[in-house]
Amino acid sequence: MKKRIAVLPGDGIGKEVAKGAVEILQAVGERYNHQFEFSYGMIGGHAIDEKGKPLPEETIQLCKESDAILLGAVGGPKWDQVNPDIRPERGLLQIRKELNLYANLRPTTYFESLAKSSPLKDEVIQGVDLLMVRELTGGLYFGQPSERMDANGESAVVDTLFYKKAEMKRVIEKAFALAEKRRKKVTSIDKANVLESSRMWRETAEEVAKDYPHVYLEHMLVDNAAMQMVTNPKQFDVVVTENMFGDILSDEASVLTGSLGMLPSASLSENGPYLYEPIHGSAPDIAGKNVANPLAMILSAAMMLRESFGLETEANEVERAVKQVLDAGFRTSDIAEFSQQVTSTTEMIAEVKAML
């Protein structure tokens, strides 16, 4: 198999972890006889410094010509004072829109060997295995108007939560399709007792459910979901929600099992390419020190092998290697316990490669 992969390392630890994913993919390619071609593009603060904007045209072009995209992380204090229209995060929002990446998938999984770093009691998180599906190109993030205004002589402001029903439908359908291959339960989250958009969301979920008779659909209000995520995360299989609720709840979900530095994500479009990135940020405080945890990025590459290239065996291999490295006791500083020896970023990458 021959595939072109766009690599956008971005800022902070993004570069270090992206390097790890590339090395692992190269090793997988050699072993299984695939040709992965890597091309590099700029995004985020790095792109602002070099090109004056967070998502240069060349990068968009490169992504569109690739079969899949690996993204490190963007942002850092250096660009915090920059005009909001060209801030690093703007590059993220723009790439989502340009490539129509409407469904963001974030698994939260329990790693037994990391349970000690979880803030939750072990009986609460043991066996958690949930997949958050977040709508990524609509809602408050992109609705117009989003501006200051004058309301009868008083200073005021408005943002707009806008959705087409078709935008709701495609992401909810994606959630059902994913649930069908898992434990067959979809929890759809909304605020139907307050928002008209949530009432349309709920109706749409009911309609989609008719096409998936083997999947159980349940509705949950967003405030209740924020509670249930902490008190009983095991109840969830696939969770689907709109953009802003998804931003909040998926970050909440990501800290439950104590393995934030371990969690990958995928953003899917209708016709590809898909984008893969770790959930963690650019962590400017530890950048360049060879201490970042590369596993979330490596697991994102595994998701790429599976979702974009259909390489199930290869994806499983990478995931198994990561698990084995953890079981063998290797820990970057974010997941190390008090007395444990700490492994550097490059060592961790080498260990995973050795286990392949």
Added chain:
Amino acid sequence: MKKRIAVLPGDGIGKEVAKGAVEILQAVGERYNHQFEFSYGMIGGHAIDEKGKPLPEETIQLCKESDAILLGAVGGPKWDQVNPDIRPERGLLQIRKELNLYANLRPTTYFESLAKSSPLKDEVIQGVDLLMVRELTGGLYFGQPSERMDANGESAVVDTLFYKKAEMKRVIEKAFALAEKRRKKVTSIDKANVLESSRMWRETAEEVAKDYPHVYLEHMLVDNAAMQMVTNPKQFDVVVTENMFGDILSDEASVLTGSLGMLPSASLSENGPYLYEPIHGSAPDIAGKNVANPLAMILSAAMMLRESFGLETEANEVERAVKQVLDAGFRTSDIAEFSQQVTSTTEMIAEVKAML
């Protein structure tokens, strides 16, 4: 002191717990020589059944003529299919708007004797003492338009996040004033990297901070806040945010210490009356069984004594009595451990009264 108190028991366990608060207030009144006059009003499903709407004019009138309001809880499956415009929750939203209850205060406190029922590890929650201040009369909850529409022939929907700067200012000021009497830290939560309304919110917080030189202001993005709430809730003193973020985060905060059935709330307006209610809902599944936990409602009455009537000693007395009852081992079923004997609602009320 003579005070008129409006009591709106509402639905489900609302009636049972409201009765408890009234009994405790009567006991406090006798002991300290205050005259508390109680008048009853309808709200929620009960009001829909009797009057065809969730907040009848008589109730609004009663509230406006009172010095403070005690609310039990509203809602239940019986009214779930009712037209959204007259659903029980609509009564809540309407009373907030009618009485201009712009600031919702929700303390989350750690009760040592209840730590076992928390989903979090004890070292994470020990000593948590945070006060959530949520804007309650603006944002997505009330913005117009909120309606279905046609977008170039496609079915679509819009909700509106609207705020006047003055609405932001008054609730942020409230948060600073409260922080000044506590640990002097305000965490202001927004999504300033995406929303224009959040950028105005952040600026307003900076402006208000200038008038409170002894209070430390920090900004946090809402997604990060959803994580920090779980991983390190002790860092928070006063947290202030807009309506929808506050709905989600305050519910998340409420389950941290395992004492949801214990948590009171207050909703403040500019010139009174204020409204007090427990954070828990109407719990229709256990209604009428004399098993509900009345302590959140009783602690809401304590907040009323303090915030509305300035009766600090009396408020402290009630809070002390509740703590003593817990320390003595009395538990309603929601907070009982496996082997513990369970106390009924009415017994619990009697025990608190006996400790006064």
